[in-house]
Amino acid sequence: MGGTARHDRGLAGDVAATPDGKDLDHCIQCGMCTATCPVAEAVPGFSPRQIVARTILDLADELLASDEIWYCARCQQCVASCRKNIRPADIITAIRTEALRRGNRDTAGARHTMAFLSDLGGKGKLNEALLTFRTLRWSTFKMIPYAMRMLARGKIPPPIVKEIEGMDEVQALIEEFRK
Numbered sequence: 808m809g810g811t812a813r814h815d816r817g818l819a820g821d822v823a824a825t826p827d828g829k830d831l832d833h834c835i836q837c838g839m840c841t842a843t844c845p846v847a848e849a850v851p852g853f854s855p856r857q858i859v860a861r862t863i864l865d866l867a868d869e870l871l872a873s874d875e876i877w878y879c880a881r882c883q884q885c886v887a888s889c890r891k892n893i894r895p896a897d898i899i900t901a902i903r904t905e906a907l908r909r910g911n912r913d914t915a916g917a918r919h920t921m922a923f924l925s926d927l928g929g930k931g932k933l934n935e936a937l938l939t940f941r942t943l944r945w946s947t948f949k950m951i952p953y954a955m956r957m958l959a960r961g962k963i964p965p966p967i968v969k970e971i972e973g974m975d976e977v978q979a980l981i982e983e984f985r986k
Contacts, residue, residue, distance in 0.1 A: 818867035821905050828901035830893040834859050840885035840895040846878050853878050855885050855895045862902055871906040877916020918942050928981045931971030935964040 822828035840855040847853045853875060861870045870876065876899060885895040903916070912921055922941035926933045940947045957963050971977070 817865040818870070818902075818905065819863050819865055822862055822898065822901045825901040825904065827894070827897040827904075830891070831859065831862065831898055831901075833891050833893050834863070834895075835891055836860060837890060839888040839890060843884045843888040845882060845884060846880055850878055855879065855899065858902065859893075859895060859898055862898070867909075870902065871909055871911045872914070874914045874916060876902050876906060877914060877919070915942050918944075924981065924984075926968070928978055929970075930968045931974050931977045932968060934966065934968045936966040 816824065819831060823831040836856060836859070838856045840859075841847045841857070844853070844855055847855070858870065858876060879896060879899045881896050881900070883896055886897070889895060903920070906912075907917060907920065911917060919938070919942040922938055923933065926938070939950070954963065
């Protein structure tokens with residue numbers, strides 16, 4: 808999952824070296840991505856333009872350890888509005904991948920991704936009953952009133968998940984991803 812020499816290029820170089828980040832240096836910082844982003848409208852301070860700018864400026868420590876890179880919903884509005892066709896959502900995906908490669912896994916988004924991957928690698932499908940706890944940890948307990956209403960309506964998935972057929976194929980795909 809990437810050696811130490813990989814970091815010699817800095818964050819911008821590492822992101823630009825990926826298929827998702829290949830057009831990073833073409834961004835003209837016009838702000839259309841943020842102007843059309845529904846997450847930016849709902850989450851104060853979220854800005855795809857600023858995420859791209861901080862990547863170009865190599866502000867890796869601050870950016871890769873933030874929850875902000877995990878807020879993107881990948882709706883592709885930024886891609887549709889980008890005048891330079893740089894695909895900001897894909898660049899954010901490359902940044903997320905780089906965060907995981909560099910060991911930044913203590914944000915809710917990173918924990919969610921790792922729990923998702925662990926579930927798929929273990930049984931071939933998600934354990935939805937435990938995914939929220941594995942993502943949000945102890946703050947999940949604030950949601951107990953909602954969980955009780957869901958339980959009363961039969962909407963809580965079972966906590967025990969059976970393994971799917973073809974797990975060897977799923978595990979081979981995961982191993983390919985980890986390379």
